[in-house]
Amino acid sequence: MLEQILVLLPQVLFDGFILGFIYAMIALGYTMVYGVLELINFAHSEIFMIGAVAGVEVFRYLAPLIPNGYLLLAVAVVVGAAVAGLTAILVERMAYRPLRRRGTTNRLVPLVTAIGVSFFLQDLVRLIEGLWHNEFFLRMRTIEDLEGAFTLFGGAIFIQTKSVIVIVVSVLMLWGLTYLVNRTKLGMAIRAVAQDLSTASLMGINPDQIISRTFLIGGALGGVAGVLFALIYTTINPYVGFLPGIKAFTAAVLGGIGNIPGAMLGGLVLGQLENFFGTYLPILTAGNFGTEYKDVVAFLILIFILLFRPQGLLGQMVKEKV
Amino acid sequence: MSLLSLALSLVFLVLSFLAPNTLAAFLGLGALGAAAFARLEPRVRTLNLTLLTLAFTLFLRNSGNTLGLIGLVGILVALTTLPRIPRWIRVVLGLAILLLSVPIAGFANTFIFELGIQIGIYAAMALGLNVVVGMAGLLDLGYAAFFAVGAYTWAIFGSPQAGKFLQGNFPLPGEYMYLFMFIAVVTTAITGLLIGLPALRLRGDYLAIVTLGLGEVVRILANNLDHPINITNGPQGITPVGRPPIDWFRSLMGTLGVRLDETTDYQLFFYLLVLVMIGLVVLANVNLANSRFGRAWVAIREDEIAAQAMGIPLLPTKLIAFMTGAAFSGVMGVIYAAQRTFVSPSPSPSWPPSPSWPW
Amino acid sequence: MRKIGFLVAGVAALGLALAQSNVIKIATMSPLSGPQAALGEQIKLGAELAIEEAKPRFRQLGFELQLVPYDDQANPDVGVANANRMINDPDILGLVGTLNSGVAIPASEVLARVNLVMVSPANTNPVVTDRKLPNVNRIVGRDDVQGPAAAEFVYNDLKLRRVFVIHDKTAYGQGLAEEFRKRFEALGGRAVAFIGTEEQSNFVPIINQIRAQNPQLIYFGGIYSQIGPFTKQLRERGLRMPLMSGDGLDSSEFERLAGSQNAKGAYYTTVAGPVSAFPQAKALAERFKAKYGKDIEGFGIYAYDAARVILAALENAIKANGGKKPTRAQVAQEVRKVKLKGITGTIEFDDKGDIKKAKYFVMQVAGTGNWADNKLIKVIEVAAPQK
């Protein structure tokens, strides 16, 4: 048994990273919006899905025009980020801002609204894709340039070119976001609004504008994650966002919600856990509990960690002032 | 304004005899809208609502068009929310809709019973959720999981399923459903305890995600516990689930002059049962709200630290709210399983999770 | 003015309703939206074609035929709700459907209360007929034959011994995979793993397990929507062992989702054979294409036959009833007595509602981009097991 585990381990860890980076990028969208508005933006999973759909459509239509696979992917990433980011802004404008304006104090109201928006976007995409291509499942077009693969360590790890791209792009995005938040004026304004919205407005910051940009950035990251998700897992549908969505949110909580490095770490940890237990559970339990329990294990570990570290892995204990 | 609104209602009343079709239903809904939102004198509004109740009832009896049910539900909502309607009118009209109009419509189209039962189950669950979310302010997104636990509790023992892992004579006779409504209260409350004990220590938003996750865990368990021991029968679901014998109900209805056939007897029975349950849940809600528990819940929702300083222990008090909500949900699950005679986990992990999303 | 308009409309509607009391409706129920819509639509259109063609005959008998399509979204809850709707429309005298056994099982309990007959062109789970409900029939084979047939094919024809079994955690997929494993192990083969998964996107953990076990063949009990992306990811990760599945794979969507190159060579058994398997199907395929602009696939043909079974039973019942509209119970009884030369072969039911001699087809995906090119490897004709 141990031997079986060890043989696969490098491969499992590598695949876990890919999933983890995708979760990390989605988790950032949740964590940023939560940081600023204390709102669990349930619709973020659909923003991710819309990014994926945009990527698929770019591949579908532009593949004949753009001969180079890498260039095509770059275009898809940019378009996916733009479409998802704009959708996120729209959602904020049309659903959350009116609630904020009315000064609703009940936290449940925006939450339920978010769930409603989520339904709406799923069915909207389903409708559009249904009418446009009569397709429910959208398949990412296969591009020869991106299909390469090689092995490392004498065949211990099988690596696709695509996976390398996913890792490179996500590391770049995460680094860029960290720079943006910590080193730029916009980043400082985002942090200020997150900490104290009304005082921020006394600094001359337009909170609505900053909130919009936060949604844009979070949405764009989600969109990129969507494109990469479609690239690596090849098939998507209008409901594909739900599970990665709640897992990414779980990752954000795991890392400490509102905390940007925490979301990244949480995503990576969750990706590893899911892949690890997905692969090894049947081996570890002699087939009694299979791959289907991987999410159960992931959630139980989440609860376990939160019990002992309620603020999440990197979150700061926000002690209520008494 | 008043005259126009009344005229609309009267036209609809006439149409409900002459042409009870979808078009007429929309006219009726329009008339209801006018009666609810137009500036009307209270007396005219009351008269109007009464007229519309009659009209929608006749419409349903003549057509069985389910749009009419929306009208009736709309009137119920109007009765409970609009100001300055005499109390006795609210009560009489409300009871008339629930006890006369819907059954009359149900005999024209039993699907209306089906819808009524559905709406009723959701309403009872929502009222149960009121304790958890409304009073105690706990964002419980795994509420549906308790419904599933309740449904499975009866489904397993009210069908041959239990025989697959237990010695004994299964299925249990249908009368046991009543007993299992109590057992489900206990099992779901215990499930609530198990889930709540870790989850309720966490901050509000974390609670949301943990309960959502745990709801998903319950679904995964239901879907997978067909091996190593077959408890839930996995994705196949469990069917047929037993129902209580209702000969007494048939003869009771017979003496009231209501003739039941095989498409309507259980439907009417479950419809009335669900109404009774709603009544009980409302009563429990009111009682709790006016007790030290209800006040403690609201206090916790408003300010945990101040509540503690008043001697309210956080975790036990939250747990009681959580378990109360869970128990309401669980009982409705038992009724659901018996009424449907079938339970299964949702076919795929899509949003919303089955069997019913808490909203 | 408007009031008068409503009045006129109302009177007209009333008149229409009166005139239509001799309407006979036949329902279809299948997923028309969602992941399995491609299969569900075949069922609806196949039945529709049969009903369209029968309309003139029924008009002579004095009845107006109508089709009422229901969408069950492949969801048992929706299916039950639909069944409840159906039993309320007294004009509905028969149902063609469903696609999913998981839907059929609970929905048929509802239908049984009023003896509304259903003839399924696709349900393969043994439980569907094993409950011996008098109103439930199917014209296709069963998973407890389909699965073993696949096992025998793998063991005897392909001569492979180590198989990795996956299913999709649905009533259909899991049932089929279990039947496969049972027979395969009885024959002396080995199932190195038996794994259920609801995953729709990330099959990497399973692929890694496959990599570790290195089986000779993968058997996947499930639906194309899941097997397609699975196959694509499997092949992209350099694993080339053959793949086999049941009738859930029988859709051109599989080839689209997996990619022709990756889909090529995959085996599947089906209970609803392709057009090429039936000599008379060619003419039907042409009529279908002319009317709907798309190709008929296996379930379309079977739905056509299933509708014809109900229509034949209806005609007999009307005759037996002296030209008057028969009751649902009468129709249900007549269905069991039907003996019909259908496109798919001779249709006769046993006392459980299973077809007396069902055909099972072993197919191989050609990977040409045209699903009709798929190679028919073997046809097996077996009676339903009598327990």
Add this chain to the structure above:
Amino acid sequence: MRVLEVQSVTKRFGGLVAVNQVSLEVNEGEIFSVIGPNGAGKTTFFNLLTGIYTPDEGRILFLGRDITGTTPDKAAKLGIGRTFQNIRLFGAMTVLENILVGRHIHTRVPYLHALLRTPLARKEEKKALEEALSLLEYVGLLHRKDELARNLPYGEQRKLEIARALALKPKLLLLDEPAAGMNPKETEALQEFILKIRSEMGLTILLIEHDMRLVMRISDRIAVLDYGSKIAEGKPEEVRKNPRVIEAYLGRGAAGGAA
């Protein structure tokens, strides 16, 4: 009798020592004030007494019983009532309901009785209501009983918070800056009120306050905290003259020496 006995209690937050080896004793019926500059650890000290924080070192005895590291609800049940520096009322509840929440531990209704509203539950509820009303009358808020707490003017919110703590029937009452934000006239009324409840309800009172005049006038004894340590303790006049207190608290006169 000693109501409260604190023995060398220490609390650290990271590197910061918020409360450092503080010991003090409060006798029955006393008004004991804790003063000190901002950030001296006064509120932290209260939070240690009421179980919101657990001390890192030392013991706390209440009525001779060790309550070190208790939880806030248990402290309340034992008879420690408190108010907060930044008023923490249940804003969405009425004034009356706020008081009834204060009566929580004295309303003994088991869950099932509450659910079914049995005669026992009715009786207890009625009793609680009567007592709450009479308490409201006592503090002069009866006319506001059906208003939401958050709609009350500031001064009455302060008063309601004290009344809510009184509903617990505490033996020891902790008041955290009750005069903050009050003008001299209101402060004077508060002074009267504190003296009145002390004598009429037999309370022992522990007070944190910045308003020196109030502190000097009503305290029996005073402890001074600076940077978490107790630097002086004694009668008002003693403390007033203590040079260490003058240096730490009142400053050496002019500005310049910031912070």
Add this chain to the structure above:
Amino acid sequence: MSLLELRNVHTYYGHIHALKGISLTVEEGEIVTLIGSNGAGKTTTLRTISGLVKPRQGEVLFQGRPIHRLPAHEIVALGVGHVPEGRRIFPRLTVEENLEIGAYLENDRKVIQERKEQVYQLFPRLYERRQQKGGTLSGGEQQMLAIGRALMQNPRILLMDEPSMGLAPVLVDFIFEIIQKLNREGRTILLVEQNARLALQIAHRGYVLATGEIILFGPAKELAENPEVQKAYLGEG
């Protein structure tokens, strides 16, 4: 033309009528103070001026221009700086970032640097702590930071809400010195203060508020000597 003028301003919080027709003026170069007991509407007046709450009736004019319909961030841009009650430092930004965000509307790095240096000159303590997170500062340091942050905007008028609140006497003196110094340098200040005695000592003019209305106003000296004010707000001694 006055620098700032309020004309019959009515403001509500939900159903509570917080300001019942406030009219006041602040001239260039003045220190004007608003005194009154808690709940009198002092803070609400400042929040109304800086746009955090909107008046339901009446006008707020800044340099003769109505600003009561503008959102807060636009009012800031016109030159109204607000040091809020309770200081409201951004706890997880460093001291330096807190100052920089004060100059959010200024794009010239050089100007920002100059102003920062001025603030550090005024409060050397902040320079020592510039890399520390705002939340870790003591109460007095936070107050300095809040003032410094507002000065980074280079405002035409500075609204200060209870700068002495919760501070030890020694710090209160220091803060009031600073206020006077700023005024000598030419800044206009509208000061809300609980400590009426201190406020009237440094102010030119004062307004006395009670339950949302102005009940008295005039030169600070006169107010300080007014027996009614003495009795109600200064205590008998």
